[in-house]
Amino acid sequence: MKNLNNAVQSEYDYAYSIYSPSNVANDGILSELDVFNAHFALADFFVSTGEEARYGILNFGLLSSAVARQSVGFNGQCKWNDDESKVSTLAFGLDKNHAFNDGNKRTALLCLLLALHRKKRHLVCKKKKLETLLVRIAANEMDQYPDFRHFKKHGDDAIIVYMANFLRKHSSKIDNSFRTMTYEEFNRKLKKYDIRLDNAQNAYIDVLQAKEERKFFGLLKRNKETRVLQIGFPGWKRQINPKAVKNVLKMCGLFENGLDMKTFYEGGEPEYKLIEEYFDVLKRLKDE
Missing domain, CATH: 1.20.120.1870 (Fic/DOC protein, Fido domain)
Structure with missing residues (x-):
């Protein structure tokens, strides 16, 4: 945590x-x-x-x-x-x-x-x-x-x-009904979970996720960022497709950790x- x-x-x-x-x-x-x-x-x-x-x-x-x-x-x-x-x-x-x-x-x-x-x-x-x-x-x-x-x-x-x-x-x-949002808003909400959108090119953008790694019996911690997937990207001010939102959250494991769409839209951790x-x-x- x-x-x-x-x-x-x-x-x-x-x-x-x-x-x-x-x-x-x-x-x-x-x-x-x-x-x-x-x-x-x-x-x-x-x-x-x-x-x-x-x-x-x-x-x-x-x-x-x-x-x-x-x-x-x-x-x-x-x-x-x-x-x-x-x-x-x-x-x-x-x-x-x-x-x-x-x-x-x-x-x-x-x-x-x-x-x-x-x-x-x-x-x-x-x-x-x-x-x-x-x-x-x-x-x-x-x-x-x-x-x-x-x-x-x-x-x-x-x-x-x-x-x-x-x-x-x-x-x-x-x-869990979908609320519309732009790519810019989506990216801002993702950052709360150590996920971000970057490297936009050819109408696509990378979804990058930082995960905490522990070494030496948990005493040494570091964040390592990896690309999880790419999604279509028409521009920061354009509306993101609800299927893309759910796919990003699923592939990044947020649903497995108890996140629901309502909490994601409103912000904050479930606990x-x-x-x-x-x-x-x-x-x-x-x-x-």
Whole structure:
């Protein structure tokens, strides 16, 4: 991650060099690195608001265990076959495992929102409902929901099934409709993701992407820029074709990292957009 608060960045780099979180999600939605980044994004955001926040990895094994819950299976069959169940079991694991020094419930909530976002969905219920659910899970107070008794037949998985049902009822698809923009506007938005348009010639232009490389156990970092593809280019002030926009974002891997068209047009990183949207809830969700 880039442009973190200096103290947070130092802890991030130190923890990354020790644990090397995997960026592979297997049959899940979020990877170890996604959860790792979400935790430090939260730390960065709240430290920047002046809050005294404890953060960092307490037990990486518990983080890894929570992530693995999404793809656990038996005899080659994944236990959780739908997105809502995968999101729920991940959030439950992060909420209960306490893999971080602080901010476990906050990280669980942000990862729940981020996993939904990656599946092009968002919550449409009152934020207080979600906050109450996470608090009751952490406090083992699910019996305060009158309808929870109907889910007890699922045994140890009752809470996961209840959460998944909650997400199905209270989420909907994100609007990804195309908004017109010029090549100049497109290039400006791409630069936020270390991508740019350059070397225009013969009605085509290169799409260049800088990727961070880490060497020597993650201690040495450098950016290396490569050409990903070429697209048609009639001029900076001309409107870009929506198919070209989606192709660039796809080929550069932005969709794989949870970006949706709405966030791309409006600007910002998904984690920080979600933190801003749920700021009040996240602020109240401090670990006891």
